[in-house]
Amino acid sequence: MNDLSHRARYEARLNRVLDHIYDHLDEPLDIDRLAEIACLSPYHWHRIYQAMHGETVASTVRRLRLHRAAGYLANGSLPIAEIAERSGYSSLQSFSRTFRTVFGMPPAQYRKQGTHSRFRPAQSGDDEMVMREVVIRDVPAMQVLTIDHVGSYMQIGKAFDALIGWLAARNLLSPEMRMIGIYYDDPGIVAEAELRSKAGVVLPNAVEVAAPVSSTHVRGGRYAVLQHKGPYADMAAAYQWLYGEWLVQSEHEAADAPVFEEYLNNPKDTAPSELLTEICLPLA
Known part of the structure; x- marks a missing residue:
């Protein structure tokens, strides 16, 4: 063995x-x-x-x-x-x-006052400031190593832990790898138990994949990117603002592709208030 x-x-x-x-x-x-x-x-x-x-x-x-x-x-x-x-x-x-x-x-x-509250302009009074935080970025296409997750988005960590274990067993963990979460369904209309997502990583070099890991293509093109600082639990408010306020007031339309998140630091060694996440909304 x-x-x-x-x-x-x-x-x-x-x-x-x-x-x-x-x-x-x-x-x-x-x-x-x-x-x-x-x-x-x-x-x-x-x-x-x-x-x-x-x-x-x-x-x-x-x-x-x-x-x-x-x-x-x-x-x-x-x-x-x-x-x-x-x-x-x-x-x-x-x-x-x-x-x-x-x-x-x-x-x-x-x-009342967690970072989620800043995405409620009527309460925060910072609508203009938050609007400026969305940047339009050209994102290259990516091949992401992923493990599927079905269920609450708050529990996608199960899939990330399994993916990190798979990589560690093959000595593929790298400081250059990027952590990506891909989200397919709207929690407002899809039952929590049926929500589809993927936990993923982008590695610096191509590797051979085997179950339960697969390779998922993420489209390249223009994205609206909102950087969120704070606990992952607060991001529901950020999404609601991004779709319900920013998108409908902008000149842009969402593309027929899923949103993805990129996690810029590690929740195991980072205080929740310091977690950095980029929410990337594909644009037509």
């Missing part, structure tokens, strides 16, 4: 753990149960996980739960106490303290 198959075997085991974490964020996560899912010794598996994923299992769970909590706050009206409970916190005070440490403000303030 060669080195690739050894590493791929471990990646497959840990991907099962990640799938379980993503699908059971509302439930207490038992370390011994995760070890069973990984088919690895409970004494050692979490060290393997940390070595291969760059963070502890506890850090992964906390990051994903807080990411989802920010989405609840930015995009819905769920009571904060219920969000805290769903996020695994025994008290609202503990949740608020942790959320403030990570996001820079307590949950109630984030709901």
Whole structure:
């Protein structure tokens, strides 16, 4: 058995753990149960996980739960106490303290004044400033290595984790690679469970692909590009503004092609308030 198959075997085991974490964020996560899912010794598996994923299992769970909590706050009206409970916190005070440490403000303030609020011109008064932030850019065509994701866009991280594992097993991780998310459906008209997207990377050199990875073509041409700074959970407001305000007031029309996002830094080592994402809308 060669080195690739050894590493791929471990990646497959840990991907099962990640799938379980993503699908059971509302439930207490038992370390011994995760070890069973990984088919690895409970004494050692979490060290393997940390070595291969760059963070502890506890850090992964906390990051994903807080990411989802920010989405609840930015995009819905769920009571904060219920969000805290769903996020695994025994008290609202503990949740608020942790959320403030990570996001820079307590949950109630984030709901009212998070970065998503800047895309509500009636409240922010910065409509002209936001309009100027959209730039028209010529984007070259790209071949993107992708893994399909079906379901909530907030959970596309499952596909990204699987893709990074596939690349790592083949020693293909590179500082030059670009992280791309491709989104096909409108969450306003397509049921969340049926939303189609792809987690992708652009590598500096062509490589041979094998399931579950495929090669996806992204059209070249003119794009309207809005750079978003802040948590991924806030981007629903950015999309609503980009389509409902900027596009209809501009001289442009959207092309018959999906929007894509490019992620300019890594959520594992970047504070949510510092995350940079380019939303790229294809233009006719």
